Amino acid sequence: MSLLDTFQKKEKEEGQLPTTDFDDEKIPGLVDEIFAAAISIRASDVHFKPVDEKLKVYFRVDGALQTFQEFEKIYHHPIIARIKIISGLKIDERRLPQDGKSSFATEGKEVDLRVSVLPTSFGEKAVIRILEKNPEMINLRDLGMLPNILLRIEKHLKATYGMIMAVGPTGSGKSTSLFSMISTFDATKVNISTLEDPIEYKIPNVTQTQINTDIGFDFSDGLRTLVRQDPDIIMVGEIRDKKTASLAIESALTGHLVFSTLHTNTAVGSIQRLLNMEIDRFLISTAIKLIISQRLVRKVCSYCREPYAVPSKYHELLQRETGMDPAKAFFYRAKGCERCHNIGYHGRIGLFEVLEMSPVIEEMIVKGVTNQEIEAQAAKEGMILLKKDALYKAATGDITIEEAIKVMT
């Protein structure tokens, strides 16, 4: 059964399946139905992609693309035209890319649509990002952190100065982690200010400022002003350059708790990134308290997952990397049911690697030892590497071994 079938099942049962004959007047309703389906399945993006004689519609769900529907060529222009109309784009401009905005409401849920239209060899392709107007904040305890990682983080949230960083590639859930941490504070008792690009979650009583590089207002400008606003806690959406990095470090050393993100792959690699930005070793070692490196992976649907025997090479991998007894592991594979729209996966979970600054590690940073040496010392002090967290979560049935392997390569 395809993803589309799971939506049409009810209509089929009631004998209301729409006719397949092309009807221009039905296009607006058809486009609405596609968006409503996308929202109900929690899709983050909808792709309308022309290929040969077809127009294919894909949804991105939990980070993975899923085929949704296929139309005959005759639908291509009318559907793209409808998308252009609702997002205020020029219908007759088919040679240049266009960007637009729209909004959509279904079953009490309101979303913003960011529309991008691109000319391709098969005609125009439209990709629509779906942004929830008021996304729900995830509790720190629900991100999927192992208990000892959570304890380490909660301990550092009690500090009054220093820097806590969430690092990882785009879409790894860094800002969700930062906001989950920030929302543990009572913003009526401490002054919390953020600089963001874009503002994703709105938190009561927190001063949130949108960065706007088009008019020359970047993170370092914002940060320079923020420190004059008597802050206790500062969040800098992302450290992209030396200016922002040194101001953030300076703020962390002068009595502020600073949260930020870096685009790096490992916790230890973040130290190297700051060094590359010409930040002083001693300042890095004293300002940074915690580096949380993370990824987001798909959770296997708990309603239809199937226990199975994984190939023995995964048992060996599990034992080698985690020391866990393979006989005690429970691996599951994705199957597909009505609840997960036959995808087999539902929702996502974080994988975490948390580097906690210690006197020994501080000294190693100042001395300038290799990343591997720091990583080995951190592991000795209890840091769980990302790949280990991935394998734990596969061996306990939260994720499939395939999802675990993806973050290890």
Ligand SMILES: [Zn+2]
């Ligand atoms: Zn399922």
